[in-house]
Amino acid sequence: MGTDTITDAILLRLRVEDLLYLEADLLDSWRLEEWLALYTADAHYHVPPTDVDGENADPDKALFYIVDDAVRMRERVVRLGKKAAHSEWPRSKVRHLVSNVRVERDGPTIRARSSFAVWRSKDGTSDVFVGHYLHVLVEQDDGTLMIAGKTCVLDMEALRPHARISVIL
């Protein structure tokens, strides 16, 4: 591999990492409208269950935890903005850790795999969601990256003791 190719690959990974860290920061600080703005108009946000092959499962054929298209992502943000979203009011403390980022380019589409741990703390309990993200990113005409989809594959046996994915993973 030539030096230029290596440099390009590293630069691309750094750009993707910047975006993933920005996403984590926005979610941790409950800036959900800004989080939504990172996504394209036809984006999706999926969380498959833990007893299927989460990387390949089809949400039209298997029961998932979360199958949000762009409309429902928006509605999720709207809902979480209300005090009547009882599970998240008062808001829980959230911290997203993202690591092990690997990036593959396929024309304007970039696929990123990364590991995550998300802590949600509230009412004397602290639960951690562990898994890996599959991000689909699209390079815009102006060179910026937008997220066209995120699948959160939980590397857990079951959602226990967690009862809810009421924060955005």
Place this chain on the structure above:
Amino acid sequence: MQQAPQIIDDPAGARFLVPRTAFTSRDVFDREYAAIFDRCWLYLGHASELPEPGSFLTRTVARRPVLFNRDKDGEFRALLNVCPHRGAIVCRERRGTSPAFMCMYHGWTFGSDGHLMTLPGSSGYPAGFKRDPQKQMVPVPRMERFGDFFFISFARDGEDLATYLADAGDVLDLVAQHSASGMQIVGGTQEYAIRGNWKLLAENSFDGYHAACTHSTYLDYLKNANGALGATPLAGVGRDLGKGHAMVEYSAPWGRPIASWVPLWGEQGKTEIAAINAALEARVGTERANRIAHLNRNMVIFPNLVVNDIMAITIRTFFPTAPDYVEVNAWALAPHEESDWLRKYRLYNFTEFLGPGGFATPDDVEAIEKCQIGYAAAGEARYNDISKGMGRADGASFDDEEQMRAYWREWDRRLAMAEA
């Protein structure tokens, strides 16, 4: 032994009170296992989960490891998944297909009917040892099916399943009749836990009173989502189905993939739904078809099976491991013959409302967990009020609490019976 806390059931005074220690006491929890979980018929699984001879899955039912499988002849079986030798779990996989099961400890190997097939080092045992009834895997004392729903009981004697189910059987039939070719469990299980007493989940599952407040954001969402909401109002009844089983049955504004169309599903969807509705009417008659298609049912089969036939169908069962902790498993049930298009909407509907990532269940969990925290004061703030609609002369509304009273009376009866 101290006296178990008892409910106060006073129809003349329209009072129905449940002591909060019923949710917190370790003594009550132990009694519940002895008087309820070790005695009642408990849901095990659905026939569609074991599609062929040799299919198996492992589940925990009332704290016991259970192997639910089909033997080589295709017969459904429920075995305690425990080696007769030293007691290790025999099958350690969640599901699959296998003609035999080998214990990893010493290699004892069992056929799909639980009989001991292979005994390593058999020269160390007397002749006939391998055929000794005590050296075979132990079947669950009783298993019966109602349609494609399999139930087990750890009590060797007692009433048969159909008698136990009482009028809940007909409601299970209503679910089965959604399909001409049979219903199936859709792949993917929602497996979670709640930090609350298991009876709080039973109550919540058919509580028609809480929706307007607890789920206001879900109802807002339906209004915002263009065309997700029909014109039908929330209205209906609460029904006691006998033997502690009960339900609420009501009309609702959301779409039902069986035959209640909403504008979001488009004109093509309207045509498909109309065809399903016509076939349903031809199969079961207009009156029953209308009930199946247009009415929602949230049913609790005592003690711990929830069948909610709402914007999708969920089968949910749960077992407590402590007074303040319950493990939940939930599945989606759908007609075999359903088109890809409608299956997609069904699952979209399901995840919109139900489950840990939905727009409603997390707030149910919030309510349950907050109740449990509140019950720390059960010594002073002592009773839950479950009296809504008790004095009503014209029958229980879906948002009364008659269905919960039916459940609690059975709970009280079973605990008192065990005491006597």
